[in-house]
Amino acid sequence: MxxxxxxxxxxxxxxxxxxxxxxxxxxxxxxxxxxxASVQGVKVKSPETQAANNLAKPQTRAITITADGGVYLDAYPVDMEQLRTSLAQYKSANPALPVVLKADASAQYEKVMQVLEVAKKLDITEIGLVTKRAAVE
Known part of the structure; x- marks a missing residue:
């Protein structure tokens, strides 16, 4: 045993x-x-805000404006005419097209207004501005 x-x-x-x-x-x-699987995009320094962060909706298109004034649509460089054409195609496929505008804090205000004018002419009303949450003191 x-x-x-x-x-x-x-x-x-x-x-x-x-x-x-x-x-x-x-x-x-x-x-x-x-x-x-992370979202591809152009890196910019976002302005800071105390407001809550809004989550992007599915099929959201991202427009990025860099500090030097470059405009990107979903990480691809575009000029204003290309932006208008591409957004018009997306708008025809999805009438409630959500768009997120991500601009560098030091970007020219005029460039931001040009992008917003393009969106307004295409009747895109779902526009979100991307910011960074400011540190609470």
């Missing part, structure tokens, strides 16, 4: 690492998917 108990408690000669490798591969794939 005592000999049988000793044989059951013998240490293993090798360790099965297959489950650990499976977990490592799952974590790696999850990390890759999460990092590549």
């Amino acid at each position: 005592a000999g049988d108990v000793k044989s059951d408690n013998q240490p293993y000669d090798d360790i099965n690492i297959t489950p650990m490798l499976d977990l490592a591969y799952v974590l790696l794939v999850t990390f890759i998917i999460l990092t590549t």
Whole structure:
């Protein structure tokens, strides 16, 4: 009897690492998917506000204005005519087209007004302005 108990408690000669490798591969794939699924865009320094952040709706188009006055539609550089044409196509496909305007805090006000005029002429009423939450003192 005592000999049988000793044989059951013998240490293993090798360790099965297959489950650990499976977990490592799952974590790696999850990390890759999460990092590549982030929204592509142009990096700007957003102005700060105390207002609550509004969440973007599905099929929202992002217009970005950089500090040097460059205008981007969904991370693609456009001029005002290209912006008008592209937004008109999106508006025809979705009459309630939501648009988010993300301008650098030091962008020219005139450029922002030109983009808003294009949206107004196309009767785009769902426009959100992207800001950064200011630190509360």
